[in-house]
Amino acid sequence: MKFRAKIVDLACLNHFTRVSNMIAKLAKTCTLRISPEKLNFILSDKLASGGVSMWCELEQENIFSEFQMEGVSVENNAIYLELTSENLSRALKTAQNARALKIKLTNKHFPCLTVSVELQLSSSSSSRIVTHDIPIKVIPRRLWKDLQEPSVPDSDVSIYLPALKTMKSVVEKMKNISNQLVIEANLNGELNLKIETELVCVTTHFKDLGNPILPSESVSQSRHPEDMAEVHIDIKKLLQFLAGQQVTPTKAVCNIVSNRIVHFDLLLEDISLQYFIPALS
């Protein structure tokens, strides 16, 4: 197993750092999947995460100027690593104005992802190299099946999301009132966030959001546009997702399968993020 990659473009580096920061907020521990074309940050829907799952994908050639990898075997040309997300984002943070950043898989005393940052020295033209060895666990082949791209369910309603910052500040206040939240939307561009307790009921209405045009029109055509599809979810999980979004996404869609799952599908320039929150049982 081998992996080495290099970033020399500052914009690419910043972009990668931002993604890493987001992942650090969304999942404490995650899986990094390295394949010849892509990098994925994965959180599978194990019980530990409360059923939440995440799939983040980026095309390696959009970020790295050099990229070489050799997977576990020729037929299984991928590497699956488990790491603490914050370790990677902190290491990348030290590379803010770096000339170059190299990442490689090493095995010094235990498997590590070594991030090597070349910084321009303020005093002279020479550079200083800072290395960070991030400990990782290699995930064995037999567990790979649990870490595949989740299938996107046929949703009842698909809607564009409002400004995530607004959603976040609303949900933040709601969290103090209730642990559960209902997210509902219809094909008329309306999305509601509702909480209900014995004493009080609070609903925030978002209108004119627009609905993406889905390929399988037949499913949605039979549905009355005013009908709301709703899911009861854990408010903290929604808040964690929203708190991770520091940048305005290029595209943000929410797919709801009534009483089953809510699926957030975001595009951050060229990086895609999918986040699944299951309904409370």
Added chain:
Amino acid sequence: MLKCGMTGGQVKVFGKAIQTLSRVSDDLWLDPSEKGLALRAVNSCHSTYGYILFSSLFFQHYQWSPSATMIDNSIPMNLNCKLAIKSILPIFRCLNYLERSVEKCKIVSRSDKCRVVIQFFCKHGIKRTHNVYFQDSQPLKILFEKSLCANILMIKPRLLTEAIVLLSSNQEEVTFSVTPGNFCLKSWSGESLDLSSSVYSEMSFDPEEFDFFQVGLDTEITFCFKELKGMLSFSEVMHAPISIYFDFPGKPVVLSMDDMLLEANFILATLSDQPSRVSSPQSLCLSQAQRRSDLIQSSAQVGKSGASQAPESISRAAPKRLFPKDPLDSSCATETKRASTNQDDISEVPESVVSDMEEGPGPSHLRKFSSMFFGAVSSEQQEHASHPLDSWAIASDSEEDVSG
């Protein structure tokens, strides 16, 4: 009696010194002499000693006259003034404001009333007077022969500060690793005690970046990161490079800055190598207990003689590196107050951690901090009984006598 005066700008530096030493301890000695006014602080486990000397030239005016009631006219008396940080720190809180508004500051000691009077003469005719009561306590002074250290480095503090920023802030310790051709800064971060889950960071400096680079001994020393940061933070008000003096692991490292008007020194304990690899938690505890009882014995001897001793080092487990307390600790705690062990002292090391220990970055976590013993530097009246802390012999490994 002490009488000195400062301008607003000088107050800022003085206040910064107090803030820096407040990170070391809850108490601070005000120790005037003919040379100038020294501020001294030592932490509870005696692993950090800070000493900032403001020379008489620093002040607008400076006057120190030892008390008239001296036992022996040839021996200088100390003011023996120990201030609680929480009483003096608030006085020097907003340094930028003080710099702007204070025209003159006067500090006067009144030993008869155990008081230090600090007066600020501010703009618009405002005068602020603070009376701070002090405890009578002989200051801990230590003599350390910096020039005898095998490794002496001098570097602009800014370079180190920039480098420190690249290490994550939750670090406890930092390691300096030197060879004649290279200086390397290393650290481990992460809350977990498991070596295999902490991020190891490393950065190298070229000897050319140093103003002075003398490496007589290839070595690696590890000490408290917080204290390095404290020293670097104080360097902002000084205009001098920082000098680093050290030898082998276990021997204290001295960080020092001297800019003619004032001199700042931090003497920090470093982790020492385990003499032998331990194979089980039980044997580790035993070896610690043994070492501790040796110290109690030798401390009794020192108390009597007051002479200088070979460096005493007690082993203190690097905090948070090992698991909860060794039961032996509490029984020794009171007795070892003189030995000044830290309360979160030696602990058990789970076997798995020990056995996973490998060469390379790992082992230092399991090494122990050497605490230092300090003592009054001169052979003046020693109050062995009442101030056990003060009468320790020097922890210098110099051959010279204490009073030399």
